[in-house]
Amino acid sequence: xxxxxxxxxxxxxxxxxxxxxxxxxxxxxxxxxxxxxxxxxxxxxxxxxxxxxxxxxxxxxxxxxxxxxxxxxxxxxxxxxxxxxxxxxxxxxxxxxxxxxxxxxxxxxxxxxxxxxxxxxxxxxxxxxxxxxxxxxxxxxxxxxxxxxxxxxxxxxxxxxxxxxxxxxxxxxxxxxxxxxxxxxxxxxxxxxxxxxxxxxxxxxxxxxxxxxxxxxxxxxxxxxxxxxxxxxxxxxxxxxxxxxxxxxxxxxxxxxxxxxxxxxxxxxxxxxxxxxxxxxxxxxxxxxxxxxxxxxxxxxxxxxxxxxxxxxxxxxxxxxxxxxxxxxxxxxxxxxxxxxxxxxxxxxxxxxxxxxxxxxxxxxxxxxxxxxxxxxxxxxxxxxxxxxxxxxxxxxxxxxxxxxxxxxxxxxxxxxxxxxxxxxxxxxxxxxxxxxxxxxxxxxxxxxxxxxxxxxxxxxxxxxxxxxxxxxxxxxxxxxxxxxxxxxxxxxxxxxxx
Amino acid sequence: xxxxxxxxxxxxxxxxxxxxxxxxxxxxxxxxxxxxxxxxxxxxxxxxxxxxxxxxxxxxxxxxxxxxxxxxxxxxxxxxxxxxxxxxxxxxxxxxxxxxxxxxxxxxxxxxxxxxxxxxxxxxxxxxxxxxxxxxxxxxxxxxxxxxxxxxxxxxxxxxxxxxxxxxxxxxxxxxxxxxxxxxxxxxxxxxxxxxxxxxxxxxxxxxxxxxxxxxxxxxxxxxxxxxxxxxxxxxxxxxxxxxxxxxxxxxxxxxxxxxxxxxxxxxxxxxxxxxxxxxxxxxxxxxxxxxxxxxxxxxxxxx
Numbered sequence: 033x034x035x036x037x038x039x040x041x042x043x044x045x046x047x048x049x050x051x052x053x054x055x056x057x058x059x060x061x062x063x064x065x066x067x068x069x070x071x072x073x074x075x076x077x078x079x080x081x082x083x084x085x086x087x088x089x090x091x092x093x094x095x096x097x098x099x100x101x102x103x104x105x106x107x108x109x110x111x112x113x114x115x116x117x118x119x120x121x122x123x124x125x126x127x128x129x130x131x132x133x134x135x136x137x138x139x140x141x142x143x144x145x146x147x148x149x150x151x152x153x154x155x156x157x158x159x160x161x162x163x164x165x166x167x168x169x170x171x172x173x174x175x176x177x178x179x180x181x182x183x184x185x186x187x188x189x190x191x192x193x194x195x196x197x198x199x200x201x202x203x204x205x206x207x208x209x210x211x212x213x214x215x216x217x218x219x220x221x222x223x224x225x226x227x228x229x230x231x232x233x234x235x236x237x238x239x240x241x242x243x244x245x246x247x248x249x250x251x252x253x254x255x256x257x258x259x260x261x262x263x264x265x266x267x268x269x270x271x272x273x274x275x276x277x278x279x280x281x282x283x284x285x286x287x288x289x290x291x292x293x294x295x296x297x298x299x300x301x302x303x304x305x306x307x308x309x310x311x312x313x314x315x316x317x318x319x320x321x322x323x324x325x326x327x328x329x330x331x332x333x334x335x336x337x338x339x340x341x342x343x344x345x346x347x348x349x350x351x352x353x354x355x356x357x358x359x360x361x362x363x364x365x366x367x368x369x370x371x372x373x374x375x376x377x378x379x380x381x382x383x384x385x386x387x388x389x390x391x392x393x394x395x396x397x398x399x400x401x402x403x404x405x406x407x408x409x410x411x412x413x414x415x416x417x418x419x420x421x422x423x424x425x426x427x428x429x430x431x432x433x434x435x436x437x438x439x440x441x442x443x444x445x446x447x448x449x450x451x452x453x454x455x456x457x458x459x460x461x462x463x464x465x466x467x468x469x470x471x472x473x474x475x476x477x478x479x480x481x482x483x484x485x486x487x488x489x490x491x492x493x494x495x496x497x498x499x500x501x502x503x504x505x506x507x508x509x510x511x512x513x514x515x516x517x518x519x520x521x522x523x524x525x526x527x528x529x530x531x
Numbered sequence: 532x533x534x535x536x537x538x539x540x541x542x543x544x545x546x547x548x549x550x551x552x553x554x555x556x557x558x559x560x561x562x563x564x565x566x567x568x569x570x571x572x573x574x575x576x577x578x579x580x581x582x583x584x585x586x587x588x589x590x591x592x593x594x595x596x597x598x599x600x601x602x603x604x605x606x607x608x609x610x611x612x613x614x615x616x617x618x619x620x621x622x623x624x625x626x627x628x629x630x631x632x633x634x635x636x637x638x639x640x641x642x643x644x645x646x647x648x649x650x651x652x653x654x655x656x657x658x659x660x661x662x663x664x665x666x667x668x669x670x671x672x673x674x675x676x677x678x679x680x681x682x683x684x685x686x687x688x689x690x691x692x693x694x695x696x697x698x699x700x701x702x703x704x705x706x707x708x709x710x711x712x713x714x715x716x717x718x719x720x721x722x723x724x725x726x727x728x729x730x731x732x733x734x735x736x737x738x739x740x741x742x743x744x745x746x747x748x749x750x751x752x753x754x755x756x757x758x759x760x761x762x763x764x765x766x767x768x769x770x771x772x773x774x775x776x777x778x779x780x781x782x783x784x785x786x787x788x789x790x791x792x793x794x795x796x797x798x799x800x801x802x803x804x805x806x807x808x809x810x811x812x813x814x815x816x817x818x819x820x821x822x823x824x825x826x827x828x829x830x831x832x833x834x835x
Contacts, residue, residue, distance in 0.1 A: 241797060
């Protein structure tokens with residue numbers, strides 16, 4: 033962070049809030065909203081936060097934010113949720129965050145930027161952003177992005193929201209649509225191309241690909257920042273319009289580990305994909321440790337006697353036989369059709385990430401046909417890549433590409449049934465929505481006879497089971513367990529117990 | 532009670548004097564840690580300067596750094612205190628030879644002696660508590676100890692005291708600044724987290740990374756530092772197994788300085804990328820990524 037951008041825009045801070053009861057009330061609301069969003073905030077942490085904010089200047093918004101974060105948020109995965117709630121609760125606090133209706137903040141010298149425009153468009157003096165034409169605004173935006181001028185970017189974001197968002201008071205919305213409208217008018221992709229063109233012109237010689245790439249990343253970062261500014265501005269206006277509580281409720285989002293696989297938005301999917309790496313690493317470490325630290329073995333008499341020699345024949349140090357549980361062999365049979373595909377992907381990812389905990393992992397994917405995809409994962413460093421190949425290359429469609437569990441199981445039994453042995457654990461992933469095909473549940477019964485365990489993981493909430501074309505219980509009677517696995521938290525729990 | 536830092540900015544300044552460039556968040560939490568007298572739990576990707584933070588704070592406030600490196604199987608006798616068993620044995624033997632052990636009073640005497648401070652071996656935690664001069668206590672990689680062992684730390688973290696059954700409670704004569712670092716290989720217990728302030732140190736942003744390179748690598752030019760920081764930022768945007776850490780950035784910058792590179796072009800980057808990335812698949816991915824940008828973005832140059 034360079035010079036604090038707010039200070040450039042700020043009028044002299046006049047509204048310094050005294051740390052009295054209104055602030056306390058606000059904080060109490062803030063904390064209960066955090067709890068509602070799923071963050072475990074304890075009473076002591078609450079008290080710590082109250083104490084912490086007494087030590088920092090209250091008008092320093094960043095410091096205030098970090099003080100709250102350090103005392104209330106103890107898990108980095110919760111940071112986004114915290115940030116959202118914070119923005120909602122404190123977006124209208126502090127002088128520089130007052131809503132400025134269509135006016136450029138006073139004391140801001142625009143002439144410098146207007147110089148960049150050509151003669152006819154040059155305006156007189158500073159104030160009155162309304163007078164500007166859309167082209168002028170676009171030009172200013174271009175200049176601001178070119179220079180990476182934070183203060184100007186923020187001012188433009190305000191202007192743009194004022195002008196393009198078309199916000200209607202009283203509508204119970206979260207602001208996504210306003211954001212879309214504003215950004216559409218700003219045409220950021222076009223601006224990005226223009227910026228790149230400008231960068232190419234300014235360069236003394238032709239840009240090498242590497243330089244191209246770096247320039248692009250730089251501009252993308254700035255454009256991204258502008259997008260955030262616009263988002264923040266919209267949120268501020270919405271909070272002013274609808275009030276803090278209503279807004280916080282609209283924006284409340286599940287924590288990454290609680291996001292439902294089947295209904296995750298694109299953005300949430302990205303977050304999930306990022307979350308799965310550390311999760312697998314954590315799980316692997318924990319499982320390896322568990323294996324080493326099983327201390328419940330029976331007394332190892334021979335070993336104890338041998339060690340007793342160093343104590344003159346007194347068995348002073350009992351030695352135990354550590355249990356070495358056999359590693360199970362895993363067969364994953366996953367439905368990869370439409371809505372449950374994401375779930376299958378994450379489960380495969382997780383299973384392969386800890387594959388050293390199993391003696392062997394084989395995986396099969398199906399829609400109405402079935403294909404073995406084990407080879408995609410063999411000797412691959414990057415599991416994400418392998419999962420991607422599964423989606424692209426596996427031959428899983430037999431007739432029409434609608435799930436047919438019956439036929440898929442038939443194929444499985446025919447081709448791979450003989451490989452199912454007493455050491456094998458079979459995991460079936462899917463919602464058991466069979467499109468009213470024959471269930472062929474007898475195959476599962478056979479599999480259960482031969483296999484060590486058969487588990488069914490269903491990404492649908494329990495209440496939806498056996499509704500419509502779902503036939504979970506028909507299969508479920510032949511399984512050792514049917515589990516609802518809707519989010520990362522449940523998945524992690526299941527996989528840990530599996531080992 | 533006097534504090535070493537007057538406000539958040541002075542923390543920043545103090546740290547930058549010892550070549551640690553803290554951002555707003557880091558400085559703010561360090562400042563609060565001292566004011567609230569609470570330990571700081573520092574989390575974040577490897578190589579972002581978590582341990583260095585504790586060292587730098589110690590240097591900035593002129594305190595002694597006491598470090599407890601955690602590992603699996605760490606126990607009381609390594610972390611808190613231990614009785615000097617051999618010395619106790621010698622003491623008993625010396626007593627036997629010297630006098631005739633008759634009365635019970637005699638034994639009482641020996642027993643009292645045996646469990647006196649003379650025979651106490653202090654380990655890092657106790658040492659930090661008993662020290663009379665200011666100390667910074669660093670409990671490194673706390674996620675490596677088992678969850679049961681964490682309980683050892685709780686008393687010291689919340690009350691700054693250690694209870695020794697034979698001696699009683701040893702309370703701190705001065706409150707040390709405590710830093711715990713964690714690589715987040717497992718979830719720490721709620722009890723531990725509750726007692727700490729939480730600080731997540733992420734990869735620095737472009738400007739800070741550039742400043743870090745400038746401060747830490749001798750002989751690096753302004754423009755080279757800028758290029759290094761920008762390339763590293765781009766590399767971090769690719770989905771990698773292990774993104775380059777700050778220490779790897781510094782290594783890379785040092786290498787470039789040694790090679791006498793002033794301007795990084797694609798070839799130099801390709802040749803030295805193995806310093807930045809440690810997995811073969813990551814290196815391939817990065818090279819591919821920068822190669823494809825060639826085709827995609829080079830096209831518009833021809834037709835402006």
